[in-house]
Amino acid sequence: MPTPPHIIERLCQAAQDSANHRYPEAASLPELRQAVAKWYQKRFDVSLDADLEVLPLIGAKEGVAHIALCFIDPEDIALVPDPAYPVYSISTMLAGGKPYYMPLTKENNFLPDLDIIPENIAKRAKFLWLNYPNNPTSAVADLDFFNKVVKFAQQHNLAICHDAPYTEVAFDGYRPVSFMQADGAKEVGVEFHSNMTGWRIGMVVGNAEIVGALNTVKSNIDSGIPQAIQYAAIEALTGPQDCIQQHNAIYQRRRDLVVDMLNDIGLEAEPPKASLYVWAKVPEGYTSVDFANDLLEQVGVVVTPGIGYGKNGEGYVRLSLTISDAGLVKGLSRLAGWRDTRNKFKPKR
Numbered sequence: 001m002p003t004p005p006h007i008i009e010r011l012c013q014a015a016q017d018s019a020n021h022r023y024p025e026a027a028s029l030p031e032l033r034q035a036v037a038k039w040y041q042k043r044f045d046v047s048l049d050a051d052l053e054v055l056p057l058i059g060a061k062e063g064v065a066h067i068a069l070c071f072i073d074p075e076d077i078a079l080v081p082d083p084a085y086p087v088y089s090i091s092t093m094l095a096g097g098k099p100y101y102m103p104l105t106k107e108n109n110f111l112p113d114l115d116i117i118p119e120n121i122a123k124r125a126k127f128l129w130l131n132y133p134n135n136p137t138s139a140v141a142d143l144d145f146f147n148k149v150v151k152f153a154q155q156h157n158l159a160i161c162h163d164a165p166y167t168e169v170a171f172d173g174y175r176p177v178s179f180m181q182a183d184g185a186k187e188v189g190v191e192f193h194s195n196m197t198g199w200r201i202g203m204v205v206g207n208a209e210i211v212g213a214l215n216t217v218k219s220n221i222d223s224g225i226p227q228a229i230q231y232a233a234i235e236a237l238t239g240p241q242d243c244i245q246q247h248n249a250i251y252q253r254r255r256d257l258v259v260d261m262l263n264d265i266g267l268e269a270e271p272p273k274a275s276l277y278v279w280a281k282v283p284e285g286y287t288s289v290d291f292a293n294d295l296l297e298q299v300g301v302v303v304t305p306g307i308g309y310g311k312n313g314e315g316y317v318r319l320s321l322t323i324s325d326a327g328l329v330k331g332l333s334r335l336a337g338w339r340d341t342r343n344k345f346k347p348k349r
């Protein structure tokens with residue numbers, strides 16, 4: 001969906017100001033860091049020191065990838081959920097480390113079971129990744145879970161990185177919580193956030209030592225975020241927030257259309273409380289790749305095979321709610337066509 005006009009207007013104004021045609025400060029404009037701190041205070045009732053506990057990023061992905069360089073030496077371990085956004089494990093491997101995968105299963109509400117992580121692995125692990133509301137499963141976590149995570153981190157002397165780009169995409173009145181609201185969260189971890197996907201801007205907040213380490217890495221790799229984009233982000237954080245509700249109403253309508261159609265064609269999918277994704281079980285007898293291929297070849301619909309997010313994603317496909325309404329209606333009518341012709345197609349195994 002298009003970025004709201006007040007944000008674009010601020011971007012255009014800032015782009016015309018020659019003061020913004022230079023290298024930005026690595027740690028970004030103090031006004032942006034303050035805007036992030038104020039937003040966390042207002043949205044989550046979390047207090048942050050704008051100079052030490054906030055760092056703007058060139059999109060959350062950039063920070064998620066680079067933070068591995070702060071923690072990982074060759075052979076070190078990072079605890080990574082499976083299925084997950086692939087950057088957690090790949091950045092660990094790029095830094096020379098090894099991901100240890102924590103299965104996310106439906107039986108455990110797609111939360112990692114911390115109690116089954118072997119003691120010797122937890123001891124060797126430098127940090128643990130979490131992501132709620134979750135991509136790809138769309139699961140959510142509550143404060144009880146995050147409090148347990150903090151205790152686990154303290155017990156095993158490891159850091160927590162929570163990737164939380166979807167806290168503002170929620171439905172039916174549900175309000176996702178922040179990991180930073182957990183007791184002691186700031187002592188053990190950081191949270192990544194992002195709201196303006198296409199503009200390549202995001203932020204990390206929390207533990208000052210970790211935030212400072214990432215700033216050191218980044219200042220040797222990139223030269224900051226163009227200032228006009230930073231001013232647009234300040235406007236997004238401090239200006240009118242009604243676009244969030246408006247966008248969520250659209251996503252919620254799309255979610256309902258998608259889940260109804262999936263159930264109608266015989267696939268098991270629950271309406272997510274948050275995030276931009278629907279996580280659906282593939283029909284009996286198919287692998288996630290077979291099923292995605294069938295939909296593509298037979299009716300021209302693209303879904304993402306769950307196996308692409310890790311071994312435990314097998315048996316599922318992910319559908320995204322970011323497609324336009326017109327595209328979605330077309331895609332759903334094609335899915336209905338798949339149901340009508342389904343008996344003609346035989347799963348490959």
Ligand SMILES: Cc1ncc(COP(=O)(O)O)c(C=O)c1O
Nearest residue numbers: 059060061085135163194197202
């Ligand atoms: C879980 C997760 N983290 C991070 C990102 C990237 O966010 P950004 O666009 O701010 O880089 C995405 C985008 O798909 C995501 O799904």
